[in-house]
Amino acid sequence: MTHRLARTVAEAHLFMDLHPCEVCGEEQFDRTAAVILVEGELLSRYTGVCPQCGSPREFTFLLPDETPMPDPDEPSFGDDRPSELLDAGEWLWVADEITRTIPAEPDGMTPDERRHARREVRTAAAAVAEARKFVPPGADAVPVGQLWSLAGRAVYDAEPGRFDVQRLELVERVYRELADTFSD
Template sequence: MLEARSIAEAHLYLEIQVCETCNLRWDGSQHSLRTLGDRPVAVYSVSCSSCGAQRQWEFLMPREPFPPGPLGGTEPSKIMDPGEFHAASDVYFALARDAVEQAVPGEYEKVAILLRRSIHALAEVPKFIPPAEDRVPAELIVSEVGRASYLRNPDRFVRDRIEHEIQDLVDLLHRHLPGADPVD
């Protein structure tokens, strides 16, 4: 069972998973809740529209219903590595860039949602940096997606670079929606 810090983190985890048979994203999820002792457990059943494979994930959720932060608290994730968060941020940014091209000027709410998701995912990466260091240790990046992200550009896992990228995303959000809060 995976231990998620929030429902938002569990959803992000599911969004980056692919079918082991055909390597396509899962779709058609069904959600249910149960308890384990005094903790809620979110159960997601998914299916692959391409090959028909089915899979189920169970997430042990925190006792508190709304942990601080968009994805959950100040501690690093136990279910995603920093490379996965970086890759997710890149995907959301690419979707936002595409949405800008299709949006009617002044109607950028979809762009804002995608940019916020990009910011939230990227803001998770520094949580993996030890206090006395300036970068994510490579050994903390254990997933295939994370390693691919890291190998493309290891300098993107340096604290100063991450902070600069987050600020660029916030500036872009404000350009399309002046006064928008990046944490919404």
């Protein structure tokens, strides 16, 4: 069996969050993590039980050769390689979901709310950066073949121009600038 690489713990958890229980559709479950060796490969295995229907849940990912240390101020989902777990459209969907709940201005927010908003918008910027990694060197946009999920393809079909490399760079930069407006 071929396992797909989870470049970071954050990427693995996001993938699990986006793949609900196949029996009842519940998205969350308490996870127990373990590192296992299968056929000479180090894998991370997450197991748990669906809190809604009691079905067992399990996800297994290939571990990277090097595990980057997470920076609490600068979210990251992986190295320079494109994700093997989420396609470019899913990354843009994640960014959309995050920014949908963030106010455009920090006025009236408590310091804790501002810190949370800054972290969320930086996470959205990191998700857009992940989508940009699917643009091959010298290309102008993410190739349609890099959209293998139904969700990712739906994002592409709704607005293919979002996958242009210049637009991806601009959106990432705008999100990073927006995140700075929430600084204390």
